[in-house]
Amino acid sequence: MRIGGVLALEQVVQDAPEQATHAAQVLGHFVRDRAPPRPGYAPDGEPTPTDTSLPTIPEADVQVALTSLTRPKSRAHVDQSEMLSFATLYLAGARLFGADLTRADLSWANLTDVPGLTPEQVRSARINAETVLPPNIRTAVGLSTT
Structure with missing residues (x-):
């Protein structure tokens, strides 16, 4: 049912551009609500002393929502700070x-x-001005550290 709801919201983004921002916001809230917290953090963002390691892959409904939010038609309607929070959630x-x-x-x-990130990996990937890199990697790939 959740996956069906996600797919319906994705269809709204395609069929009703005037409602796309609202649909993308709902998908974003869904991901934040359903995705597990970052390791060492409670859902409210507060540090915790217990290990809350992330699963190897997100649950299917969360993955479908993330995929939907990153499609070109959806991305145009998603607040870029939300994209950062999703990326941080799964790369922490x-x-x-x-x-x-x-x-x-x-x-x-x-x-x-x-850990383990190298300049070669970053050079082979697509990054943008909002990609946050360790200072040594930024310097090694020729980006300013400011």
Whole structure:
């Protein structure tokens, strides 16, 4: 049922552009509500002393919503700060040792605490001005540190 609701909202984005922003906001709230908190953080963003490790992959309904929000027609209607929060949610604590990030879209991602990230991985991926990188990686890929 949840996946059906997500797909219906995605259809609203395509069929009723005047309602697309509202549909994208609902999808964003759905992801924030259904996705687990970042490791070491409660759902309200407060640090916790217990380990709340993320699952390897998000639940199917959350994945469908994230996919819907990142489609080109939907992206135009999503607040970019929400995109950053989604990217941060799923990359917090990720270990990218040896990961192939060729053409991976890391736009809006916060990669400051991602162990194993290399300049070569960043060069092979797509980033934008809102992608947050560790200072040593920013320098190595030729970006200013400001």
